[in-house]
Amino acid sequence: MSKLSFAYYPGCSLESSAKEYDVSTRKVADILKVELIEIPDWSCCGASPAHTVDHLFASAVAARNLAIVEEMGRDTLVTPCPECLSAFKKAIYNMSKDDGFKKKVNSLLDKPFNLNVEAKSFLQILYEDVGKENISKKVIKPLIGVNIVPYYGCLLTRPPDVAQFDDPENPISMDTILETIGANVPYFSYKLECCGAAYGVTKRRIVTKLSGDILKTAIESGADAVAVACPLCQQNLDLRQDQINRDQGFDFHIPILYITQLMGLSFGLSASELMIDKHNVKSDHFLEKIEKGLKEKEKSEKESISSKN
Amino acid sequence: MAEEKKEAKIVGFLCNWCSYGGADTAGVSRFKQPTDLRIIRVPCSGRVDPLFVVKALESGADGVLVSGCHPRDCHYSEGNFYARRRLEVLKRFLPFMGIDPNRFEYTWVSASEGQRWQQVVTKFTEQIHNLGPAPKREEKSDR
Amino acid sequence: MRIGVFICHCGSNIAGTVDVKKVAEEAKRFPHVVYSTDYMYTCSEPGQLEIQEAIKKEKLDGVVVASCSPRMHENTFRRTVEKAGLNRYMFEMANIREHVSWVGVDKEANTKKAIDLVRMAVAKVTLNQPLFPKSFKVNKNVLVIGGGVAGMQAALDCADGGLKVILVEKNPSIGGKMAKLDKTFPTIDCSICILGPKMVDVGQHENIKLYTYSEIEEISGYVGNYEVKIRKKATYVDWTKCTGCGLCMEKCPSKKAFDPFNEGIAPTTAINIPFPQAIPKKAKIDPNYCRQFIKGKCGVCAKICPVQAIDYEMQDEIVTEKVGAIIVATGYSLFDHTKIKEYGAGKYLDVITSIQYERLLNASGPTSGHILRPSDNKEPKTIVFVACVGSRDKSLGVPYCSNFCCMYIAKQAILTKDHIPDSQSYVFYMDIRAPGKGYEEFVRRAQEEYGVKYIRGRVSRIFKRGDKMVVRGSDTLLGTQVELEADLVVLATGAIAEEGARELAEKLRISYDPYGFYIESHPKLRPVETNTAGVFLAGACQGPKDIPASVGQGSAAASKVLSLFSKDLLESDPQIAHVNEMLCVDCKKCIQTCPYGAIEEKKTPMGKIVASVIETVCQGCGLCTATCPPGAIQLQQFTDNQLLAEVKAFFHA
Amino acid sequence: MALINLTTSTDENFVNQVETLSGQKISECYQCGKCTAGCPFSFAFDYPVSQIMRLIQIGQKEIVLNSKAIWLCATCEACTTRCPCQIDVANVMDICRIIARKENKVKEKDVKLFYDIFLESVKKHGRIFEIEILMKYNLKSGKLLTDADLGPKILPKGKLNFFPVNIKGKDSVEKIFTRFVEGIKNNE
Ligand SMILES: Cc1cc2nc3c(=O)[nH]c(=O)nc-3n(C[C@H](O)[C@H](O)[C@H](O)COP(=O)(O)OP(=O)(O)OC[C@H]3O[C@@H](n4cnc5c(N)ncnc54)[C@H](O)[C@@H]3O)c2cc1C
Ligand SMILES: Cc1cc2nc3c(=O)[nH]c(=O)nc-3n(C[C@H](O)[C@H](O)[C@H](O)COP(=O)(O)OP(=O)(O)OC[C@H]3O[C@@H](n4cnc5c(N)ncnc54)[C@H](O)[C@@H]3O)c2cc1C
Ligand code: SF4
Numbered sequence A: 001m002s003k004l005s006f007a008y009y010p011g012c013s014l015e016s017s018a019k020e021y022d023v024s025t026r027k028v029a030d031i032l033k034v035e036l037i038e039i040p041d042w043s044c045c046g047a048s049p050a051h052t053v054d055h056l057f058a059s060a061v062a063a064r065n066l067a068i069v070e071e072m073g074r075d076t077l078v079t080p081c082p083e084c085l086s087a088f089k090k091a092i093y094n095m096s097k098d099d100g101f102k103k104k105v106n107s108l109l110d111k112p113f114n115l116n117v118e119a120k121s122f123l124q125i126l127y128e129d130v131g132k133e134n135i136s137k138k139v140i141k142p143l144i145g146v147n148i149v150p151y152y153g154c155l156l157t158r159p160p161d162v163a164q165f166d167d168p169e170n171p172i173s174m175d176t177i178l179e180t181i182g183a184n185v186p187y188f189s190y191k192l193e194c195c196g197a198a199y200g201v202t203k204r205r206i207v208t209k210l211s212g213d214i215l216k217t218a219i220e221s222g223a224d225a226v227a228v229a230c231p232l233c234q235q236n237l238d239l240r241q242d243q244i245n246r247d248q249g250f251d252f253h254i255p256i257l258y259i260t261q262l263m264g265l266s267f268g269l270s271a272s273e274l275m276i277d278k279h280n281v282k283s284d285h286f287l288e289k290i291e292k293g294l295k296e297k298e299k300s301e302k303e304s305i306s307s308k309n
Numbered sequence B: 001m002a003e004e005k006k007e008a009k010i011v012g013f014l015c016n017w018c019s020y021g022g023a024d025t026a027g028v029s030r031f032k033q034p035t036d037l038r039i040i041r042v043p044c045s046g047r048v049d050p051l052f053v054v055k056a057l058e059s060g061a062d063g064v065l066v067s068g069c070h071p072r073d074c075h076y077s078e079g080n081f082y083a084r085r086r087l088e089v090l091k092r093f094l095p096f097m098g099i100d101p102n103r104f105e106y107t108w109v110s111a112s113e114g115q116r117w118q119q120v121v122t123k124f125t126e127q128i129h130n131l132g133p134a135p136k137r138e139e140k141s142d143r
Numbered sequence C: 001m002r003i004g005v006f007i008c009h010c011g012s013n014i015a016g017t018v019d020v021k022k023v024a025e026e027a028k029r030f031p032h033v034v035y036s037t038d039y040m041y042t043c044s045e046p047g048q049l050e051i052q053e054a055i056k057k058e059k060l061d062g063v064v065v066a067s068c069s070p071r072m073h074e075n076t077f078r079r080t081v082e083k084a085g086l087n088r089y090m091f092e093m094a095n096i097r098e099h100v101s102w103v104g105v106d107k108e109a110n111t112k113k114a115i116d117l118v119r120m121a122v123a124k125v126t127l128n129q130p131l132f133p134k135s136f137k138v139n140k141n142v143l144v145i146g147g148g149v150a151g152m153q154a155a156l157d158c159a160d161g162g163l164k165v166i167l168v169e170k171n172p173s174i175g176g177k178m179a180k181l182d183k184t185f186p187t188i189d190c191s192i193c194i195l196g197p198k199m200v201d202v203g204q205h206e207n208i209k210l211y212t213y214s215e216i217e218e219i220s221g222y223v224g225n226y227e228v229k230i231r232k233k234a235t236y237v238d239w240t241k242c243t244g245c246g247l248c249m250e251k252c253p254s255k256k257a258f259d260p261f262n263e264g265i266a267p268t269t270a271i272n273i274p275f276p277q278a279i280p281k282k283a284k285i286d287p288n289y290c291r292q293f294i295k296g297k298c299g300v301c302a303k304i305c306p307v308q309a310i311d312y313e314m315q316d317e318i319v320t321e322k323v324g325a326i327i328v329a330t331g332y333s334l335f336d337h338t339k340i341k342e343y344g345a346g347k348y349l350d351v352i353t354s355i356q357y358e359r360l361l362n363a364s365g366p367t368s369g370h371i372l373r374p375s376d377n378k379e380p381k382t383i384v385f386v387a388c389v390g391s392r393d394k395s396l397g398v399p400y401c402s403n404f405c406c407m408y409i410a411k412q413a414i415l416t417k418d419h420i421p422d423s424q425s426y427v428f429y430m431d432i433r434a435p436g437k438g439y440e441e442f443v444r445r446a447q448e449e450y451g452v453k454y455i456r457g458r459v460s461r462i463f464k465r466g467d468k469m470v471v472r473g474s475d476t477l478l479g480t481q482v483e484l485e486a487d488l489v490v491l492a493t494g495a496i497a498e499e500g501a502r503e504l505a506e507k508l509r510i511s512y513d514p515y516g517f518y519i520e521s522h523p524k525l526r527p528v529e530t531n532t533a534g535v536f537l538a539g540a541c542q543g544p545k546d547i548p549a550s551v552g553q554g555s556a557a558a559s560k561v562l563s564l565f566s567k568d569l570l571e572s573d574p575q576i577a578h579v580n581e582m583l584c585v586d587c588k589k590c591i592q593t594c595p596y597g598a599i600e601e602k603k604t605p606m607g608k609i610v611a612s613v614i615e616t617v618c619q620g621c622g623l624c625t626a627t628c629p630p631g632a633i634q635l636q637q638f639t640d641n642q643l644l645a646e647v648k649a650f651f652h653a
Numbered sequence D: 001m002a003l004i005n006l007t008t009s010t011d012e013n014f015v016n017q018v019e020t021l022s023g024q025k026i027s028e029c030y031q032c033g034k035c036t037a038g039c040p041f042s043f044a045f046d047y048p049v050s051q052i053m054r055l056i057q058i059g060q061k062e063i064v065l066n067s068k069a070i071w072l073c074a075t076c077e078a079c080t081t082r083c084p085c086q087i088d089v090a091n092v093m094d095i096c097r098i099i100a101r102k103e104n105k106v107k108e109k110d111v112k113l114f115y116d117i118f119l120e121s122v123k124k125h126g127r128i129f130e131i132e133i134l135m136k137y138n139l140k141s142g143k144l145l146t147d148a149d150l151g152p153k154i155l156p157k158g159k160l161n162f163f164p165v166n167i168k169g170k171d172s173v174e175k176i177f178t179r180f181v182e183g184i185k186n187n188e
């Protein structure tokens, strides 16, 4: 595999409330020899507020960053955040579909964006460019004995025309990675149901209902933890888990971990290196279960070796 | 209002089985089209002698359209393959005769594709309007 | 020449957007035109009489009618002029309805266009020549392709009418989809009970020659004289010996073979007779599952067969038959629901298709007619039917309605209640399409008497919760989201074109629509004819249709063949190529080009070698004409001169 | 629902406006309800999304622009992904929101307020400043205690920045805002 190298867009959340995601992404990338070069002086992608104002405006806010990537001489922008990804992909999609639109967007910008950059999620890089063979080579502490359900959220694969990644109704990229790092992945029917998105602040009840349904289904599936790839999903499911319990009358304590954190664990990084301790819901029990699983595996391997001799 | 757009002179050679039927279907479905085109019915697009196209363009046509059955769907099994081969050669040859190859188009429309026919006519007519009237040529054959 | 021009109003269809009077006036000034008029409905009896009178009074020797498409009325008017003593080819039509009045809104531009088209038609008719058809003998055998209910009906009607029928069916048994069904709407009679006797009749009729497990390899010729090559696929059992005793099936150790008849819900043996009522009732080996073929050892069936019918070395065989007409009755296929990811893409065992459900309901099916759901063989209590799965769905490329699923859903829901009295069925639907006789009443009965709950809304997603299937849909009448926990979900998968339909159409030289269904000559007036003379359509191959309609079309196609064959001689179309022997330089280009091998060389009385057209073989495509360097071979009625005259008439007004 | 007088209240211009801005043909919707069936927010909408589509079809501008639904839609794209008629439904919802915003008809004031504060932050710093956004929202919405319970959970983790990150090219971001506003003014 030739060395992979991309322009990296962390996004606003990954700078603050979702620092864990940024840190674990960079560490995992490092181990997998994926070079991530942070886009100099990147600005906010505009997220969902921008497109409620105007699509031209929203595309321009996103495209400022794409133009910088062009200037860097790179052809791919990689971001871990699906919300940012969606903003970039839609800008590229709309601009390439309609030349007039493209011109208008560029008239709002200091430096024009000439459509020479595509946007990908870091998950897509892991799944398609790095591949499960290369991931499995780095696994030294497989996550034996734990059930993890992957929660994709809305925007990673939808709408399919724009996202162009994985299956829009039954995505398997995270499933595959989780299996590759040794976890057991039970059937999970809420992979794609919306968590309530950005309405946490303004419409808390909506979020605690939707996120509550997701947690409930995850637990019914026998999950010990939920894997996520989105800072907003993480926030809704983890930070707001107590609000969910209060509003919905549940008593859930299920860790919500970034897929990159789980990979990092399997690559032998410590929980604190991966900032797992920075989450709201404690992962201690989950981590213990992994250790136990590992020990049991070692024991049974030893036994089988000695019985062979 | 701006002045009326002058009609272009466009000839269409349509095979009886597919495209002529497609144009009928468009009619039956009332799919509105520009009025510039005059259709000449031929049994098969393979009947269209490239010379017809040249003669039409030389004697004053602004555009010529040939439309036949989709590949593999020819009523005469392979007529449209012949047509395609000949007309592709023609298209490459037109510039040497001083004719803009964009004045000639070859396409496929089946009998059920009324909507497609509407699009083909609309697009081609637009294309010819954009090119403007064909430059006057010295007429050799007539007179 | 004396030419008459007749401009039709078609009520307001033409006159509404074309100034027909002006067109008629203008036409008077065209060369050779001596008479021009307009009329309200030219194709009506008085309209035709007016043409005939004008021919006589004005001594016309050429007629142009400007009206609808020649595909609609060319033959009508040809007969009209013929009755007045004119040769039928001294006639031309200008299409000012489909190509003018219906597609343009600007009356002035339309009128100008109509005038141009009439001028072009006049220019052409001036160069027309009287043509005279030749007669040729007809082979009165008929080929029926497809042995579903439509094809069987067509075959029986033809055979009863005294024709020899060759019936080709690609499966090992005839019967088509109907043989798989349990009961049929709207009368709920047992499908195989009414179909079985018909199948036996087909099998035993002295005028029907049956080729099952066979496919069309090649078709050549033309109406009255087709030659058909049929591939008899190897069954590895000598059917002249096999008695259908079924011993081999009992002993065959390979018991996991895919069973297409049961739609894969239960396996079968590698050697099998597809179902008890099969016609012919003969065994066949599926080499994909037979151990003799896979591992090279077994041979149990060969040992056990009392009549030594097994032949592992059997090869496909090609036979040739000659027929005069062909009825295509190849039916339909069902939409592949594994393409619909939000419904589980076929991964959930308890989400099945409607045709699989027919097999579950069927007393001779794998569950002996007990409804047991596939995952755990338990009897389901809550059954959800989903309508329009792979129908009326642009995103899946199937925007059309499949015609019969609304009805069979009602039927299956009623049967469900009969089988499991304490069950509850739900139907998610968009519209209920039940326009046949007794159909609406049938659907009402399902709701009123059988308590089937109909929910107006589409299903968005199906997923598993415990051992239930959760169906999430909407009730648009309420304006809300709804969810049901079902034991079994039945998807009413839509009808799509039979696989291989397009390839067969290409062999037959008939057309198909964008979805692969065959196109009839005219949707209202020639519903079972195709544009290829001598080829007729019956049943669902033309578009989804239920059994009554399929059978009706089978009979209609048969009667078309019977009337075609009522004459011993057919007339050939004289619009064929003709060689000017003076001009021909024997370059042979035309001979190489003709797709029908209709051109040969001959020696003229002067000893010159020239090309010569075999009149009965030429189909009139004109490929040769466009190929001939000196312009010696001309397609009559479409000669270079005629077409160029049209072109010129447009530019030199 | 109250009586709708179709003669007086049908606004064809609204239908055209939505169609032009969204690039979607509204008449293609055949009211199957699949969008509503899959919409996670159906339970919170006043009109489910398929009814919004219907209301647009019959030109009911006032009802659509004054609905809560258009503000509660989270652009999750479930409807767009599954619509059998290939309509970009989420885009239509977005366009309705944009029109409502332009016409100052905002049923869900808080949602709009939050969006506005968010964008203000982008305009000011080039990136968002989470703490500032939350505080401003609490002040302006009058809901002072929004997410107050989360403070103790997140603040000690030391992830949140207490000072905004001001990017170097923040004026180039600001210019996007100003040019956009100018563009609108020039068009009017
Ligand atoms: C679940 C279900 C339930 C239904 N229930 C009812 C009902 O209750 N009442 C009702 O009226 N209708 C019902 N129908 C509809 C019914 O199945 C059709 O109307 C009927 O089968 C059409 O008959 P057909 O002969 O045109 O086609 P088919 O039954 O499809 O027969 C076509 C035949 O042609 C053969 N064939 C195909 N291609 C070739 C080829 N290239 N060469 C040779 N042979 C070929 C096929 O093998 C097949 O035997 C139901 C359909 C379904 C799916
Ligand atoms: C408003 C309307 C619009 C329609 N539009 C369409 C359309 O767009 N497309 C379409 O496909 N269908 C359409 N139809 C349906 C269409 O009219 C019928 O399908 C068609 O007319 C049926 O033809 P028929 O020959 O069976 O019956 P009819 O047209 O009713 O002909 C029966 C004939 O028999 C005669 N008759 C009756 N009793 C006797 C007797 N005892 N002795 C002698 N003669 C008798 C009658 O006088 C009549 O001339 C429409 C129907 C209506 C009402
Ligand atoms: S001839 Fe054609 S156009 Fe005239 S009335 Fe008859 S159908 Fe109509």
Ligand code: SF4
Binding pocket: C237, C241, C242, C243, C244, C245, C246, C247, C248, C249, C282, C283, C304, C305, C306, C307, C308, C309, C310
């Ligand atoms: S192959 Fe032999 S054993 Fe099998 S059914 Fe035929 S006759 Fe019986």
Ligand code: SF4
Binding pocket: C251, C252, C253, C254, C270, C271, C285, C289, C290, C291, C292, C293, C298, C299, C300, C301, C302
């Ligand atoms: S040879 Fe094949 S078909 Fe015959 S019994 Fe053995 S497995 Fe079955």
Ligand code: SF4
Binding pocket: C387, C388, C389, C391, C392, C400, C401, C402, C403, C404, C405, C406, C407, C431, C432, C433, C492, C494
């Ligand atoms: S018949 Fe009914 S279920 Fe079938 S496609 Fe048409 S409307 Fe849908």
Ligand code: SF4
Binding pocket: C576, C577, C593, C594, C595, C596, C597, C598, C599, C613, C617, C618, C619, C620, C621, C622, C623, C624, C625, C635
């Ligand atoms: S027109 Fe010419 S090429 Fe066509 S079938 Fe007749 S002889 Fe052959």
Ligand code: SF4
Binding pocket: C579, C583, C584, C585, C586, C587, C588, C589, C590, C591, C610, C611, C627, C628, C629, C630, C631, C632, C633
């Ligand atoms: S192509 Fe023309 S010249 Fe050549 S053999 Fe045929 S008819 Fe004669």
Ligand code: SF4
Binding pocket: D028, D029, D030, D031, D032, D033, D034, D035, D036, D049, D050, D053, D082, D083, D084, D085, D086, D087, D089
């Ligand atoms: S899914 Fe599409 S067609 Fe169906 S109601 Fe919604 S917008 Fe209309």
Ligand code: SF4
Binding pocket: D035, D038, D039, D040, D041, D042, D049, D072, D073, D074, D075, D076, D077, D078, D079, D080, D089, D090, D093
């Ligand atoms: S995009 Fe909006 S309307 Fe569509 S499903 Fe999601 S929340 Fe509902």
